[in-house]
Every structure is written in structure tokens, then in C-alpha cells.
Amino acid sequence: MNFTAPPGQPRGIAVGLKLLTSLPCDRCVGRSLNLCRPLDDARLRRLLALGGIRHWKRHETLFRAGDPMTSFFKIRKGIAAVSRALDDGRRQIVAVRAPGDCVGYLDNDGRYAFEGEALTDVEACAFDRRGFDAFAADHPDLAAAVSEALSSALKQTGQAMLVLGQLKSTERVAHFLCEIDALYRDRHIGGTPLVLHMSRGEIGDYLGLTIETVSRSMGKLKKRGLIGLIGSDGVVVLEGAKLREVGKVGAAPASVAAAF
Amino acid sequence: MNFTAPPGQPRGIAVGLKLLTSLPCDRCVGRSLNLCRPLDDARLRRLLALGGIRHWKRHETLFRAGDPMTSFFKIRKGIAAVSRALDDGRRQIVAVRAPGDCVGYLDNDGRYAFEGEALTDVEACAFDRRGFDAFAADHPDLAAAVSEALSSALKQTGQAMLVLGQLKSTERVAHFLCEIDALYRDRHIGGTPLVLHMSRGEIGDYLGLTIETVSRSMGKLKKRGLIGLIGSDGVVVLEGAKLREVGKVGAAPASVAAAF
DNA sequence: GAGGCCTGTTGACCAATATCAATGCCGTAC
DNA sequence: GTACGGCATTGATATTGGTCAACAGGCCTC
Numbered sequence: 001m002n003f004t005a006p007p008g009q010p011r012g013i014a015v016g017l018k019l020l021t022s023l024p025c026d027r028c029v030g031r032s033l034n035l036c037r038p039l040d041d042a043r044l045r046r047l048l049a050l051g052g053i054r055h056w057k058r059h060e061t062l063f064r065a066g067d068p069m070t071s072f073f074k075i076r077k078g079i080a081a082v083s084r085a086l087d088d089g090r091r092q093i094v095a096v097r098a099p100g101d102c103v104g105y106l107d108n109d110g111r112y113a114f115e116g117e118a119l120t121d122v123e124a125c126a127f128d129r130r131g132f133d134a135f136a137a138d139h140p141d142l143a144a145a146v147s148e149a150l151s152s153a154l155k156q157t158g159q160a161m162l163v164l165g166q167l168k169s170t171e172r173v174a175h176f177l178c179e180i181d182a183l184y185r186d187r188h189i190g191g192t193p194l195v196l197h198m199s200r201g202e203i204g205d206y207l208g209l210t211i212e213t214v215s216r217s218m219g220k221l222k223k224r225g226l227i228g229l230i231g232s233d234g235v236v237v238l239e240g241a242k243l244r245e246v247g248k249v250g251a252a253p254a255s256v257a258a259a260f
Numbered sequence: 261m262n263f264t265a266p267p268g269q270p271r272g273i274a275v276g277l278k279l280l281t282s283l284p285c286d287r288c289v290g291r292s293l294n295l296c297r298p299l300d301d302a303r304l305r306r307l308l309a310l311g312g313i314r315h316w317k318r319h320e321t322l323f324r325a326g327d328p329m330t331s332f333f334k335i336r337k338g339i340a341a342v343s344r345a346l347d348d349g350r351r352q353i354v355a356v357r358a359p360g361d362c363v364g365y366l367d368n369d370g371r372y373a374f375e376g377e378a379l380t381d382v383e384a385c386a387f388d389r390r391g392f393d394a395f396a397a398d399h400p401d402l403a404a405a406v407s408e409a410l411s412s413a414l415k416q417t418g419q420a421m422l423v424l425g426q427l428k429s430t431e432r433v434a435h436f437l438c439e440i441d442a443l444y445r446d447r448h449i450g451g452t453p454l455v456l457h458m459s460r461g462e463i464g465d466y467l468g469l470t471i472e473t474v475s476r477s478m479g480k481l482k483k484r485g486l487i488g489l490i491g492s493d494g495v496v497v498l499e500g501a502k503l504r505e506v507g508k509v510g511a512a513p514a515s516v517a518a519a520f
Numbered sequence: 521g522a523g524g525c526c527t528g529t530t531g532a533c534c535a536a537t538a539t540c541a542a543t544g545c546c547g548t549a550c
Numbered sequence: 551g552t553a554c555g556g557c558a559t560t561g562a563t564a565t566t567g568g569t570c571a572a573c574a575g576g577c578c579t580c
Contacts, residue, residue, distance in 0.1 A: 158374060492527075
């Protein structure tokens, strides 16, 4: 942090007549990530005009699969899960998204293809999808940023398929912890101890395991001395290298903001 | 097939002086899919100049994860698998690709992020990645086609995560059969009986199951009268509706050519 | 046509994980 | 402070799918 201006003062007023108000982006972690990265203030302002900032409480639904898509969301604060459910109640969380990531972008014929749920209180920019598409069509650098976010998400889901299809329960949990640790570290949220913000059930829905198996796997990792548990939501990574080894985590996966 | 011109005659010569040779695209199933769809003949010609048509035999490697990425590929004929492996031999096939699809598109820092392998003999256009990116940067409709292919792939992998994380072995196999059936039908390859072109081991690597479990699940579906088996590679879908029910396949998934 | 190899099928057994159930912990409401 | 509800943990048991092994069928070579 090396601001010279005092915090809280509306920035921009002093800069010039054109900027009458400060942008909410000035304080957004995602300003330099994903869609927003290539944009200058003027274009950010035009993008913001396509929607507004919205808020959800933990466990609230951001969007529902099959509902008509109006806007998609770029997370400013908090964590969200993108998921898909079967009629019989089984559900699979397909991605955990953090500030800077987009959710609710994928559509099926004008309808959301997945569910979005707040894992913590969430604040996000909502962008009208049609307006955004039109805007992106005129701005190749923005369109390129979308492609990059999609590519990044695709690499992540490919990796996730490896986890679901090939890893044993304890390997999956170890992988999950490394993944969340890397994600939070990348987005500069949290620290030590790592706070998961996910119940055992939510972790299970992400890893294709039951609550009990997640709990037991955590216990095994703890007994092996790789992690420490603080309450049920806090994790201290004691042996990062070994944990990554168990979780079959390759070299630094260059976490990049993604869209889903 | 309602061509009026006799097949085999070089098309294009009669059309005008500008077209000195016919395009290989004239006979490519993927001409109207994916990247190529928005392009007219002149631009197709420029795209083709970025590479050439290449061939692989069944089981040959198209590209290897970690190898420097030179070009990516758009399949003209045959089926290919995109996969990812662990050091200990376990591997996960993350996508099965057919004519019109792209493979080898995802990179990590200039290197292929996944493996590509021919499941049958494969013919594909190879496009130099850098050249393509530059070309796409000047052609918004092409860039949009890339985004669409990536979005489509992302929806597919989300669905695949649901399959791997939540479905039982027989459900997975039923899902797989429906998926392949829809894919081949969409690309106008094969017919009845459905020819899988994948060994039990390859299916297992896709579904996160062992050879034996795939075999037993096929047996169960056969005994239930949902499918018939012709040899080990041929499948007759006898009860499509029931098979889709077992495989938890939602309504027509609007199969769209995708990139990986 | 015989032999060998590769793949698939089938059976027996075992290990991993799901399921069911009991208990404990923690936060909240009254 | 006490009671309650939700979630996590732990144990006992059931089920699924993996592992190991035997065998069968198809295809190729010689």
C-alpha cells in the first residue's frame, strides 16, 4: 500500500473535470484481473453503466440453472460456488470463485447453464449480458480477456476432472486444500490460518465425497501432521510440500482469474 | 447429398479467376462449425496458409502436455481424446473430440496443457497458434467463434464433473453412450449400430472406472435390454429414453463444436 | 491350421467409500 | 444459564467398485 492521497477522500475530483465521481473499481481487488484489466477508466465507466453492484448473503442464490439469463457477475468480495444438480438431490460444485472471477456467464439458449450460490456474503458487479456482448464486440482487447478467462476456467475444470476421476478421497481433500490456499493467496484474501468458508457438505459436493469421508480425510491429514485444524473452518498448512505431493498438485498452476 | 457438379472435379476453377484451386474445406464436415463458420473462402484461404493438413494413425500422439505449443488442430476426420496423466500412470480423458472440434488449443505459458491422442486415424488442420491469434485479433467474428467454442467446452466439462463426481458406474456408462451417440449424430458420423472406437480401458479413463467395471456395466445395460452389443465396439441403443434416464441426460444438450 | 497376443468377460475376493446411527461441540435464542 | 438446532466427528455396517486371476474370442503371423 503506497497511496499518498488520504483514504476515504473521493478520488478523481482533483484529477480533472471529466471525472466527477470516483469509480468503485478504485478499491476493487478485481480491477486488474479478468475483464477489467484491459480497460481504462473511461471504458470501465461504460461497462459499469451496464449494471450495478449487488449483494448476497451466505447461502443465497445468485442465479439458478434454467432461469432466463439477464446479467452475469464479476465478484468484488466474497466466495461463490458454481454448481449443477440432479433431480434426486445430488449436486456437483464445478467451481469455487473468488474476487476477480466471473460467474453466471455460461448460457444455454439464453438461460443460465449452472447454479450460483454465495459461500460467504458476496458483493459483485452485475453486467447486462446483451449489453456486454455488444460492448465486447467493439473492443477486441475485452473480447480477448473473455477468451482468456474461459481458457483459464477450462484448464481448471480439466484438472478438476482428473481429481474427480482418478484421486482417492484423501488425495482429493489434500488437493482441495492446496487449491483453496493457492486461490486465496493469489487473490490476497485470508492468510494463516486458511479459512475455508465451506462446510464439510459443500466440500463433499465439490470433491464427489460424502460429509463423513471429507471429515475422515481431514482427520488423516491432521494425524499425519500435514495440517492443523482450528475449529472446523480453519486450516493451518504445516507441511505444504507434502500436502501438494499427496494432492498431486503440479508446479505452481499460475492461477488466473476465470469465468464460468 | 444434392450436388449437381460431378464429384472429383476441381471445384472453383469455373467460378472465377480469383479461385485457382479448390479449398480442402469444400469437403470438410467442419466447414460450417466452430472457427471456420464465420469465414468466407478468402479468409479461409488465409487461415489455411497458417498451417496445413496433417494425419495421425490410431493411438498416435497429436501433442504432449508440457511440450512447446506450435500449432493447434481442428479435426477434419476421426476421433481424438484430450487427456491429462499423473506420474503414477493414472490418467483422465477430459474430452472426446470429433470432426469440427479443436484440440491442443489450451496452453500453459506457451506449452500444451493437455495430451492429445488419436482414437481412430485422424486428419486435422494444423494452425500456427501465434499466427492464428494475430489473425483473430483482426477478425472479431473469428474471435467470437473461439469464445463460443470455449464456452461450449466449459459447459461440457461442467457436465462431465457432475458425471464423475455424482454418478454410479452404470449411470456413467449409460451417460457415456448417450453422449457419444449424440456427438456422432450431431457430426453425421456413424449411425446404427453406434461404433465407439474406444477400448474398455479408454472408456474407463474417461469415466474414472476400471476396465472390468466398464465391462460389467455394459453387461448390466445389455441384460436390462437397454442396449445390444455387437462385438465389443458396436452398440445398438434399444431403449434410448430409458438409457438417457439411467445416464441422467437432460434434454437435448444442443451439441456445439468445442475447443480444448 | 496352430500358436500367440491382445482385449474383453467373468468370478472371487478385498479395499475404499457410502450409509446409518450415536455422540459431541458450538453458537443462538429465550 | 439452559435448551435447542446445526454441523462435525466417530463408530459399525453395507455397498460399490477395484484388484487379481482365469478364461474366452478374435485376429494376426507363421
